[in-house]
Amino acid sequence: MAVDPSVFRTSPIVNFGAGQLNNLAEEVKFLGGEKVFIVTDEGLRSAGLVDRAEAILAAENIDFHTRENPAQEPSVSLINSTADEMREYGADVVIGLGGGSSMDTSQIAGCAVTNRASVEEIIGVHLVKVPGLPNIAIPTTAGTASEVTGNAVTVLNDSSNKQPVISPHIYPDVAIVDPELTLGLPARVTAASGIDAFCHATESFLSTNATIMTKMFARESMGIILDNLPIAYSNGTDINARTGQMMGALLAGYTLANAGVTIIHATAHVIGARYKVPHGIANAICLVPVFRFYAQKVPGRMAELAGPLGVSDSVSDPQDRADHVINIVEKLVSDIGIDTRLSTYGILEDDIPEMARLTAESERLQLQSPAQATAEEVESMLRAAF
Numbered sequence: 001m002a003v004d005p006s007v008f009r010t011s012p013i014v015n016f017g018a019g020q021l022n023n024l025a026e027e028v029k030f031l032g033g034e035k036v037f038i039v040t041d042e043g044l045r046s047a048g049l050v051d052r053a054e055a056i057l058a059a060e061n062i063d064f065h066t067r068e069n070p071a072q073e074p075s076v077s078l079i080n081s082t083a084d085e086m087r088e089y090g091a092d093v094v095i096g097l098g099g100g101s102s103m104d105t106s107q108i109a110g111c112a113v114t115n116r117a118s119v120e121e122i123i124g125v126h127l128v129k130v131p132g133l134p135n136i137a138i139p140t141t142a143g144t145a146s147e148v149t150g151n152a153v154t155v156l157n158d159s160s161n162k163q164p165v166i167s168p169h170i171y172p173d174v175a176i177v178d179p180e181l182t183l184g185l186p187a188r189v190t191a192a193s194g195i196d197a198f199c200h201a202t203e204s205f206l207s208t209n210a211t212i213m214t215k216m217f218a219r220e221s222m223g224i225i226l227d228n229l230p231i232a233y234s235n236g237t238d239i240n241a242r243t244g245q246m247m248g249a250l251l252a253g254y255t256l257a258n259a260g261v262t263i264i265h266a267t268a269h270v271i272g273a274r275y276k277v278p279h280g281i282a283n284a285i286c287l288v289p290v291f292r293f294y295a296q297k298v299p300g301r302m303a304e305l306a307g308p309l310g311v312s313d314s315v316s317d318p319q320d321r322a323d324h325v326i327n328i329v330e331k332l333v334s335d336i337g338i339d340t341r342l343s344t345y346g347i348l349e350d351d352i353p354e355m356a357r358l359t360a361e362s363e364r365l366q367l368q369s370p371a372q373a374t375a376e377e378v379e380s381m382l383r384a385a386f
């Protein structure tokens, strides 16, 4: 088998496991931090997680300043004001504590500070010229995997779409991936973030950028998520399921960062930006319609998902194997209680053609997709989900 040249990037240090948050002060010292800026969201203070992180720093006499942003995907102006506060405080290490929004905000703002730039100037691919402030990412959901990706997302101020800052400098220097931090997550957040991770694993497996290394992580990830997500959803205090789900999301992050996602995420970004539908829910809505499209266009590629998802070898026809995959995915989405009808989330039927047009124009994700979709094809996927 020919092995193509490839590049694999990830965060250099990953602390994984229950209780690993206790390594926080040690990791701050490793990065030379004396003035630590924590980016988090308001909900995590009441959940007690911010207090835990602060207490660990205080016990080691490390100076810190905490900014609690609203718990929503960050706009360009919100990240700019976070960067201003980092400059004012003189931060030398930044911590992103929370879901993707807090981690992404900390990463983009930390890069804006060292690059003496506004967020607008670094949106895009490889526009970050020098490394950001040293960054520690601490996820409190098992989904976005921002702790190991070089892609951080912001919502444009006019809410028309989301735009990424993509750069090797976005990768955090240290990740602390502690499943104990997810024990208190509500079931609906467990479901939404979990299906996001499942999309990262499966989409990046199908991506035209997939390599032997990314497929290895993706294969492992999708099986772990399939086994653990329904349990973590129905019994949130099951630490074994939470740990499995956190590992599944982490592995999905490795492959997401290096192979990228496809039309599910392209459509979900448009829905999420226009209607404030949570990212994972928007992915769940698009997941099965896009997989049906792929099963039609590239059944052989879809059939490759069958083995990792446990389809028996006795099913040999690629089309049959692709159909089994779709049944398994439909069951997963239903087992975790996500309503996948667009109409439930206030999406207007008249808006579907425009959303389809914007999705079809997502050039980067279209190129990564195993089959490219026209605006008309995206429109029929969205109509199927209405």
Ligand SMILES: [Fe+2]
Pocket: 144, 196, 200, 265, 279
């Ligand atoms: Fe995602």
